[in-house]
Amino acid sequence: MSRRLEEKPRIMMTPMIDVVFQLLIFFIVTIKQEDIFSHLDISRPAPDPNQREEQIENLIEILVGHLQTGFSMNGRIMTSDQLEARLRELASYDKKAPVVIKCTGQSLHGKLVTVLDICWEVELRNLSVFSM
Amino acid sequence: MRKKLDDPEVNMTPMIDVVFQLMIFFIVTIKLNEQVNEDIILEDAVHGPVIQDVQDPRLFIVEVDRRGAISIHGKTHGASQLRNILATRRKRYGSAEFPVLIRADYRAKHQDVRKVLDVCTDVGIWRLDFVAVKEHKATAGRHRGDKGGGMVRR
Numbered sequence: 001m002s003r004r005l006e007e008k009p010r011i012m013m014t015p016m017i018d019v020v021f022q023l024l025i026f027f028i029v030t031i032k033q034e035d036i037f038s039h040l041d042i043s044r045p046a047p048d049p050n051q052r053e054e055q056i057e058n059l060i061e062i063l064v065g066h067l068q069t070g071f072s073m074n075g076r077i078m079t080s081d082q083l084e085a086r087l088r089e090l091a092s093y094d095k096k097a098p099v100v101i102k103c104t105g106q107s108l109h110g111k112l113v114t115v116l117d118i119c120w121e122v123e124l125r126n127l128s129v130f131s132m
Numbered sequence: 133m134r135k136k137l138d139d140p141e142v143n144m145t146p147m148i149d150v151v152f153q154l155m156i157f158f159i160v161t162i163k164l165n166e167q168v169n170e171d172i173i174l175e176d177a178v179h180g181p182v183i184q185d186v187q188d189p190r191l192f193i194v195e196v197d198r199r200g201a202i203s204i205h206g207k208t209h210g211a212s213q214l215r216n217i218l219a220t221r222r223k224r225y226g227s228a229e230f231p232v233l234i235r236a237d238y239r240a241k242h243q244d245v246r247k248v249l250d251v252c253t254d255v256g257i258w259r260l261d262f263v264a265v266k267e268h269k270a271t272a273g274r275h276r277g278d279k280g281g282g283m284v285r286r
Contacts, residue, residue, distance in 0.1 A: 013144065013148075017144070017148065017151075020148075020151055020152070020155060021151065023155060024151055024154055024155055024158070027154075027155070027158030027159070027162065028158070030162075031158060031161070031162065032270055033269040033270050034269060034270055035265050035266075035267065035268055035269050035270050036182060036265070036266045036267040036269065037174070037182070037183045037263050037264065037265060037266060038177050038178070038179075038180030038181060038182055038183065038263075038264050038265070038266035039180060039181060039183050039233065039261040039262065039263055039264075040177055040180045040261065040262045040264060041259060041260070041261050042259075042260055042261075042262065043258050043259055043260075044249050044252065044253050044258060044260060064242070065242065103242040103246070104242065105241065105242055105243030105246070106241055106242070106243065107241070107242045108238060108239060108240070108241065108242070109175070109196070109236045109237065109238055109239070109240040109241070109242060109245050109262075110175040110238030110239065112242060112245075112262075113174075113175035113176075113177055113238065113262055113264050114175065114177075116177065116180070116262065116264075117175075117176070117177035117178065117179050117180060117264065118179075120177070120179040120180050120181075121179040129249065131242065131243075131246040131249065131250070
């Protein structure tokens, strides 16, 4: 008893440490590493009847969903590797060339993203998406 | 002399310091308000620009799942409801220049994604962003497993 009185008053740390540990365990258990996401910008101009007749120079036209699954560019069927090689070549002439990506209704969205990714890779940025 | 009478005590201070540091780290990095549809598997796009932590409060995320259902913050909406929501936003912000992100499943058909695109175009939003995965951290190998290994591109 006499010893107690001699001691300095102390804050009880134990409950606080308990709470802090509980919180820590909660955060460690619930933390989830996030995927890193990329965004692929496109423009989607509304059909303008006045512009339809105009021929755009250097237009690159890619069809997604050709024969259900494939790609075609300016009418030629291609695999994604061929498409990449061709686009790289075209991009070396003109990086500002407008690219029009046409998608059929049944084509998978993943295919469109693949084409957009290839375009980003070869630094073609002027991308438009049309639906058929 | 008094020390000897006491029970031997572990010095708690450094441990508490470390625990507090960890606590602060986790509290700062945790994201509680994210409501994304976990069932949506995104296509890979390793060359696209990284989405920075978007601070724009006007950011609008539309999700399209593999069956073509359109949802915002986990609530499914029809195309006409989406149009109303976007039109209201446009009116509120005074312009159509707010960021719209589309999180569409790679298995979704374009005809379903198109509905979102068409609504956006109708409302006057020209610039759209598709979200894709640049680097797998949480979902490592899930998408690739689906496609039989290797890169997604075929």
